[in-house]
Amino acid sequence: xxxxxxxxxxSLKRLVMxxxxxxxxxxxxxxxxxxxxxxxxxxxxxxxxQNAIEMSxxxxxxxxxxxxxxxxxxxxxxVQSDTLRERLNEQINAFRxxxxxxxxxxxxxxxxxxxxQILNNIENNPASEFINDLPLMSRELAELNVKExxxxxxxxxENAKLTRNALWIQTGLLIFATLILMLLLSTxxxxxxxxxxxxxxxxxxxxxxxxxxxxxxxEIMQLDEQLQWxxxxxxxxxxxxxxxxQHISHELKTPLTTIREGADLLEEQVPGPLxxxxxxxxSLIRNSSLNLQSLIEQLLDYNQLQQSYTLKKDKVNIxxxxxSSLSSLQLLIAExxxxxxxxESAPIIExxxxxxxxxxxxxxxxxxxxxxxxxxxxxxxxxxxxxxxxDVSNSGQPIPEDDTQRIFExxxxxxxxxxxxxxxxxxxxxxxxxxxxxxxxxxxLIENSKGCIVFRLRIPLEPV
Numbered sequence: 001x002x003x004x005x006x007x008x009x010x011s012l013k014r015l016v017m018x019x020x021x022x023x024x025x026x027x028x029x030x031x032x033x034x035x036x037x038x039x040x041x042x043x044x045x046x047x048x049x050q051n052a053i054e055m056s057x058x059x060x061x062x063x064x065x066x067x068x069x070x071x072x073x074x075x076x077x078x079v080q081s082d083t084l085r086e087r088l089n090e091q092i093n094a095f096r097x098x099x100x101x102x103x104x105x106x107x108x109x110x111x112x113x114x115x116x117q118i119l120n121n122i123e124n125n126p127a128s129e130f131i132n133d134l135p136l137m138s139r140e141l142a143e144l145n146v147k148e149x150x151x152x153x154x155x156x157x158e159n160a161k162l163t164r165n166a167l168w169i170q171t172g173l174l175i176f177a178t179l180i181l182m183l184l185l186s187t188x189x190x191x192x193x194x195x196x197x198x199x200x201x202x203x204x205x206x207x208x209x210x211x212x213x214x215x216x217x218x219e220i221m222q223l224d225e226q227l228q229w230x231x232x233x234x235x236x237x238x239x240x241x242x243x244x245x246q247h248i249s250h251e252l253k254t255p256l257t258t259i260r261e262g263a264d265l266l267e268e269q270v271p272g273p274l275x276x277x278x279x280x281x282x283s284l285i286r287n288s289s290l291n292l293q294s295l296i297e298q299l300l301d302y303n304q305l306q307q308s309y310t311l312k313k314d315k316v317n318i319x320x321x322x323x324s325s326l327s328s329l330q331l332l333i334a335e336x337x338x339x340x341x342x343x344e345s346a347p348i349i350e351x352x353x354x355x356x357x358x359x360x361x362x363x364x365x366x367x368x369x370x371x372x373x374x375x376x377x378x379x380x381x382x383x384x385x386x387x388x389x390x391d392v393s394n395s396g397q398p399i400p401e402d403d404t405q406r407i408f409e410x411x412x413x414x415x416x417x418x419x420x421x422x423x424x425x426x427x428x429x430x431x432x433x434x435x436x437x438x439x440x441x442x443x444x445l446i447e448n449s450k451g452c453i454v455f456r457l458r459i460p461l462e463p464v
Contacts (some may be wrong), residue, residue, distance in 0.1 A: 002190035009095075015185075015188065015189060015217050016189075017190070018185075019181075019182075019185040022185065023181055023182060023185075024183050025180055026174040026175075026177055026178050026181075027174075027178070029174065030167075030170065030171050030174050033167070033170065034167055037163055037167060041160055041163060044156060044159075046162045048149070048152055048153060048156055051149070052153075053160075055145045055149060056142075056145075056146070058098060058101055059138075059141065059142030059145055059146070060142070062095070062099065062138045062141065062142065063135060063138045063139055063142060065091060065094055065098055065138075066135040066137075066138040067135050068091050069088065069092060069095060069122065069131070069134060070131055070132065070134060070135060070139070072084060072087055072088040072091055073088055073122060073126040073127070073131050075086055076126045077126060077127050085126075088122075088126060089123065092119050092122060092123055092165045095115075095119065096116075096119060096408040099115050103257065113120045114137065115134075115137065117131060118130045118131075118134055119134075120138070122134070129297045136276075150331050150437055173311075188216075189305050191216070192214050192215065192216030192217070192220040192224075193220070195214045195216075195224070196220065196223060196224065196227065198210075198212065199214075199224065199227050199231075200227065202231075203227065203230065203231050203234065206234075206238070209227070209228065209231050213225075251429050252292075252296055253343055256289055256292055256296070259285065260286070260287045260289045260290070260293065263282055263285045263286040263289060264286065266278075266285075267279070267282050267283065267286060268281040272314060283291070292371045311352040311355065311438065311439065312352055312353075312354075313350045313351060313352055314350065314351070314352070315348055315349070316349060316350070316351050316353050316356060317346070317348050318343070318346035318347060318348070318349065318388075318390070319342070319343055319345065319346040319381075321353075321356065321357060321360060322342055322343070322360060322364070322379055322381075323342065324357075325357070325360045325361045325364045325365075326340065326342070326364060328361075329364065329365060329368050329395065332368055332369075333368060335355075335456075336368075336371065336372075336373045336374075336375070337373055338368065338371055338373075338374075338375055338376065338377055339374075339375070339376045339377070340376075340377045340378075340379075341376070341377070341378040341379065341380075342379050343379060343380055343381045346381045346385060347381070347388070349388055349461045350461060351388075351439065351461055352438075352439060355435045355437065355438055355439050356435075356436040356459070358431055358432065359390075359435045359436055359443065359457055360390065360392075360457075361431060362428040362431055362432040363390075363392040363432060363443075363455050363457065364377075364379065364392060365396060365413065365428065366392075366428055366429060366455075367392050367393070367394035367453075367455075368394075370394065370396060370453075371394040371395060371396050372395070372396055374392065375394060375395040375396055376395045376396075377392075377393070377394045377395075378391075378392075378393045379391070379392050379393075380393075385459075386460060387458050387459065387460050387461075388457075388458070388459050388460075388461050389456060389457070389458055390456070390457040391446075391454055391455070391456050391457075392454070392455050392457075393447070393452055393453060393454040393455075394452075394453055395451055395452065395453075396453060397450065398418055398448045398449055398450055399445070399448050399453060404445060404448060407429055407445065408429050408430055408433045408443070409430060410427055410430040412430075429443075432457075435459055436458075436459065439459045439461075440459070440460055441457065441458050441460060442458055443455065443456070443457050444456050444458075
């Protein structure tokens with residue numbers, strides 16, 4: 001297996017297993033290393049403790065044996081008995097054995113030479129003047145051995161500290177290495193997943209997917225292939241939907257035009273006079289045909305905005321464009337006795353006229369239809385940092401909080417119904433939103449308080 005194949009395994013399950021092994025291995029190593037070091041320290045502590053106990057016992061025996069030798073020598077000087085002489089020799093030999101063990105444990109050969117000289121003198125002459133030095137030297141030897149064991153225990157403690165520090169350093173290095181491995185492996189796993197998330201978002205926004213396929217485990221690559229298929233399938237469905245809407249809309253407009261013309265002729269009583277009931281029926285036919293025509297035109301607009309569109313920039317007088325949008329609503333404005341405020345002057349900018357007209361028409365009509373009688377509508381324009389800002393506000397009750405989250409969704413109609421003879425389709429604000437996005441701008445609801453509802457259009461354009 002090559003290095004690249006190792007770091008880019010073909011299975012997500014295998015990659016997770018490799019990640020687990022690589023992360024658990026340093027932890028297992030440090031546990032094994034710690035256990036091994038602790039075992040060695042325990043063994044050394046046990047040996048040192050056992051050695052100290054033996055040395056303490058041997059020191060006590062050596063002191064008692066020295067006292068026995070002095071006592072037997074003094075008795076022999078008084079009695080001069082062969083039995084006492086033999087016992088003295090036996091005690092000297094026993095002392096030599098104890099001394100040999102003591103010097104073996106402490107490795108003090110120079111001390112053994114001194115004791116040997118004294119013992120030889122005592123064997124040759126029990127009345128030697130050096131005999132009283134024997135207990136004192138034995139006691140000093142025991143005390144010296146105790147001090148030496150204390151030094152060894154101190155060294156053992158210091159070694160334990162050094163070992164502990166070394167283990168901490170090794171543990172820190174292994175933790176750092178483990179973190180590096182975790183970051184590396186998480187990147188290997190998360191990078192293709194992030195790519196999938198990007199592709200899913202692109203599909204949701206209906207943006208083109210990247211041409212380069214994702215690299216990673218087989219499951220990720222298979223999911224990427226499915227996303228590619230889904231994108232292609234959705235594109236085909238959208239194209240078919242667009243063609244169907246365009247075709248059916250055009251097919252409906254021809255008979256609808258005939259119905260409208262016939263209703264207009266009847267309303268004008270061109271074929272002959274109508275009674276009140278007939279006039280009412282003709283009015284219903286005309287209003288319904290107007291509603292249907294508005295819906296068809298909005299569907300065509302929405303369908304056109306879903307397709308690729310090349311902006312056609314032109315010099316547009318914003319004030320004239322606003323007045324044009326208001327002119328088609330003058331009857332309803334007069335009927336509801338609305339106070340409308342328009343900008344006294346507005347900039348002339350380069351923008352796609354039809355796109356901007358769609359946004360402004362929908363915002364103004366939305367404000368007119370949802371404002372109660374004797375209400376107020378205000379349209380303001382300003383330029384902020386090379387951005388054109390158009391605010392359309394109207395008086396009235398605020399939009400319910402639940403509706404604000406979905407207000408720009410296609411065909412969504414909130415709990416607050418519009419007033420007037422024409423019923424809403426729930427597509428106007430979504431068309432305005434799409435048109436704003438097509439101009440690289442955005443449309444937002446910036447104020448939703450009692451008595452004031454404000455929609456803001458922002459488009460990044462420089463004045464001409």
